[in-house]
Amino acid sequence: xxxxxxxxxxxxxxxxxxxMIKVGVNGYGTIGRRVADAVMKQxxxxxxxxxxxxxxxxxxxxxxxxxxxYAVDMxxxxxxxxxxxxxxxxxxDLLQRVDVVVDAAPEDxxxxxxxxxxxxxxxxxxxxxxxxxxxxxxFVAQCNFExxxxxxxxQVVSCNTTGLCRTIHAVDESLGxxxxxxxxxxxxxxxxxxKKGPIDAIVLDPTTLPSHHGPDVQAVLKGMNIVTMAFKVxxxxxxxxxxxxxxxxxxxxxxxxxxxxxxxxxxxxxxxSGFKSTAAIMDWAREMGRPRNDVYEATVWRDSVTVVDGEAxxxxxxxxxxxxxxxxxxxxxxxxxxxxxxxxxxxxDESLGIRHR
Ligand code: NAD
Numbered sequence: 001x002x003x004x005x006x007x008x009x010x011x012x013x014x015x016x017x018x019x020m021i022k023v024g025v026n027g028y029g030t031i032g033r034r035v036a037d038a039v040m041k042q043x044x045x046x047x048x049x050x051x052x053x054x055x056x057x058x059x060x061x062x063x064x065x066x067x068x069x070y071a072v073d074m075x076x077x078x079x080x081x082x083x084x085x086x087x088x089x090x091x092x093d094l095l096q097r098v099d100v101v102v103d104a105a106p107e108d109x110x111x112x113x114x115x116x117x118x119x120x121x122x123x124x125x126x127x128x129x130x131x132x133x134x135x136x137x138x139f140v141a142q143c144n145f146e147x148x149x150x151x152x153x154x155q156v157v158s159c160n161t162t163g164l165c166r167t168i169h170a171v172d173e174s175l176g177x178x179x180x181x182x183x184x185x186x187x188x189x190x191x192x193x194x195k196k197g198p199i200d201a202i203v204l205d206p207t208t209l210p211s212h213h214g215p216d217v218q219a220v221l222k223g224m225n226i227v228t229m230a231f232k233v234x235x236x237x238x239x240x241x242x243x244x245x246x247x248x249x250x251x252x253x254x255x256x257x258x259x260x261x262x263x264x265x266x267x268x269x270x271x272x273s274g275f276k277s278t279a280a281i282m283d284w285a286r287e288m289g290r291p292r293n294d295v296y297e298a299t300v301w302r303d304s305v306t307v308v309d310g311e312a313x314x315x316x317x318x319x320x321x322x323x324x325x326x327x328x329x330x331x332x333x334x335x336x337x338x339x340x341x342x343x344x345x346x347x348x349d350e351s352l353g354i355r356h357r
Contacts, residue, residue: 021336024098024122025050026072026091026113028058030190030321031127032104035328036067037291039102041351042329048097052076055085070094072105095120100332103130110134114153123151123335125328128158128216138219140165141330141348142264145341148334156327160184160239161216163298163318164228167243168221170263171312175255176248177224183242184213184230187320191236203232238278238295241316247307256305256312264345264357265326267297275301278317285319294322296354326352 021044025036028050039047049068052059053076059069068088071077080087088094095101095117102125103113110130117124126134135155137148143165148154157165168180186205189196197203205211213228247256260266269275275284285293296319304315326348333344349356 020044020046021100021332022046022048022098023332024048024094024101026094026101026103027105028052028062029104029106030192031324031328032102033058034292034294034322034325035102035104036062038325038329038352039332040065042347043351044347045332049088049094051091051094054079055083055087059085091116092120095122098122100125100335102328102332103127105130117153124153125331125335126153126155127324128156128161130155138216139327139331139334140169140220141327141341141345142166143169143220145330145334145344148331150337151335154331154335156324156331157216157220158213159318159320159323160186160213160241161220162323162327163239163241163316164213164217164226164243165220166263166265166298167260167300167316168217168224168226168245170266171245171247171256171259172221174259174262175251177245178248179246180217180224180226181244182213182226182228184211184228185240186230186232187235187237187239188232189236190321198232198234200234205230205232235278237282237319239318239320240278241318243314243316245312247310247312250310251312252307253305256307256314257302260300262357264349265297265354267299268302269299271301271303281317281319290353292321294325295319296322296326296352298323326354
């Protein structure tokens, strides 16, 4: 489990001495399972364990990977014990053994879980849906890693907000962005979720405008002028954004493409190479042998990038299950302290097979 305590910790950072960062993951669903696997790939981290509400094939698979499974509470512990499934204790036991907990529990559980982490004296990484104003910092590694260093609690922003922040930040750094407008076609739900729709409708999400994504971006990119609107479509793979950025500097298509190509965790695809839909991006990830077909990069169609009257237009795809995984890993290092943005992102990217820029 985890990596070996290796020299890389000494080489990259004299501040952290020899200790591995001990990590627990509370909530082992779409995000939690991916973050747990990513933590196990880090040479400077040890995955101490994950929590599950009940024993099932997911807890069995975790065990098969050598991951220690904890019950979320006493009632859940009884459930494990009554079936004879292996379980190491409860969330409270896990919290005694970790430096940082990644909260990947269902939406809106943050306000309940936060005091539990505080009582245990454990630093915490929350997800975008966990609740509002939970943490000291809203986090996207390439935008504001430094703000999170040494803090007790950070919140990795939602998948859509992460994609928007990376892209707007990339263009802003090179060309300046005075205004951002985005229309988001959101996937209905995740592939393994049979309880949510829509199956045959486009659902305004919400009907009142603007959507929450603009203020969420502003929590990371302070002062950014951004307005967003969103609707849900019957698909389970990827969100698609139509993004319009007003540029401060005179620029053409090549300048915008160049700004995006230089930024970390961004990728560019072309329709003429066969990328005509989000399905093609998922297919690419499958062909590349990415774990669970995960696309960690925010993906922009190069041929969609068009500049008219100082405004840059583009299509942006976000793989909702995967894009926040590298951010979680960097958030753990930021909370642990002793890392610079560049060294953390390099370690994360190399471990996940993301081209590091
Ligand atoms: P999920 O439903 O797939 O997983 C949540 C897991 O937590 C489930 O396995 C569930 O059984 C377990 N659980 C239930 N009650 C629990 C409790 N009290 N304590 C601990 N675990 C409990 O959810 P998810 O999609 O992984 O979302 C987790 C968080 O990540 C949410 O805040 C969500 O908004 C955010 N997020 C989700 C996505 C996505 O597309 N799925 C993307 C970015 C961020």
